[in-house]
Structure formats: structure tokens, C-alpha cells
Amino acid sequence: MSKNNSAPLEKLKHIQLLLLDVDGVLTDGSIIYNDDGSETKIFNARDGVGLRLVMQAGITLGIVTGRSSKALRHRCDNLGIRYLFDGVGDKAGMLEKIVAQTGIGPEHAAFVGDDLPDLPIMKRTGLSIAVADANEIVRQKADWTTQAPGGHGAVREVCEALLTAKGLWDEIVERY
Structure with a gap:
């Protein structure tokens, strides 16, 4: 087990912007090509519930990914994710644009990643996951x-930890 397995609640308290990679984070990293060349992606429904709860709590949510797909755009539309890059x-360069668009500084941003192309942005956010x-x-x-x-509840885990750190999780659970 690595030294960083416990959710850093103190850092999470200050997060106002949650940024996510897609392949390997919102999905398990598999890419399915259909006969017509289109892609199929499998997303976790519980991750989606967590993302909606985070947005309802007033936390800004964004997707920053190296690949483009219609399936991803459809998922973001379905969830109401405003910031899709x-x-x-x-x-890392995109982070500067996101900061300019949202007005939220990188020190108040968290990024969830899974592979080497994510390291540059992870180094620049207040919390790297x-x-x-x-x-x-x-x-x-x-x-x-x-x-x-990734693709099996990691994003939901992040969402719940974020809402717990902000003292909102118990209230959300009580609504159900």
C-alpha cells in the first residue's frame, strides 16, 4: 500500500474545481471500436451520481482529456458537465484557460488522472489524485x-470524500 491512500480531507475542504481525465478515470481505460469505426465507452453510473451531487453542491466540474469521442460528449451533456476540454x-496549458474561464485558482483545483500525460496538470493543481x-x-x-x-467507482470515491470534507455528505444522505 502506498503512503497516500487516505483522503486528504484538509486539502479537499478547499477544492472548488474538480477536473477529471476520462480514459482510465471515468472509464476502465478500454476503448471499444465498433465495425463502423465509432467508439463505445462504458461509464460507471455511480460515478455519474457522484458528479451530479458535486455539481449540486456548487463545485465546478470539468473534463480534460487527450481524446475526443461522441460518447464522451453525450455523457457530459447527460450529466450537465459544462466544461469539456x-x-x-x-x-497543463489547458489548466490556465480553465482558471481564466472559471475564476478559480489552480490551488483550489483537484485533478484526477491515471497516466503519464496527466502528470503536468497534476503538478499544477492544489490536489493531485x-x-x-x-x-x-x-x-x-x-x-x-x-x-x-478507474471506471469502477474511483470518481464516486473522490466525490464522496470531497463532499465529506466540506461537511455536506451527511446532509446529502439524509435527503434520501
């Missing part, structure tokens, strides 16, 4: 590593 080669099955180097450099793997 796909086909991004320079994720790796999913359990992320590349070993990414896990070592992250402030926190989730217990769940």
Missing part, C-alpha cells in the same frame, strides 16, 4: 490514490 495535447490502477509513477507523485480503480 477534449482532444487536449497540453493539459490518482486512481488505484494508475501508472505506478502517477500513483507515487499523487497526493492521494483512491481505493477504487
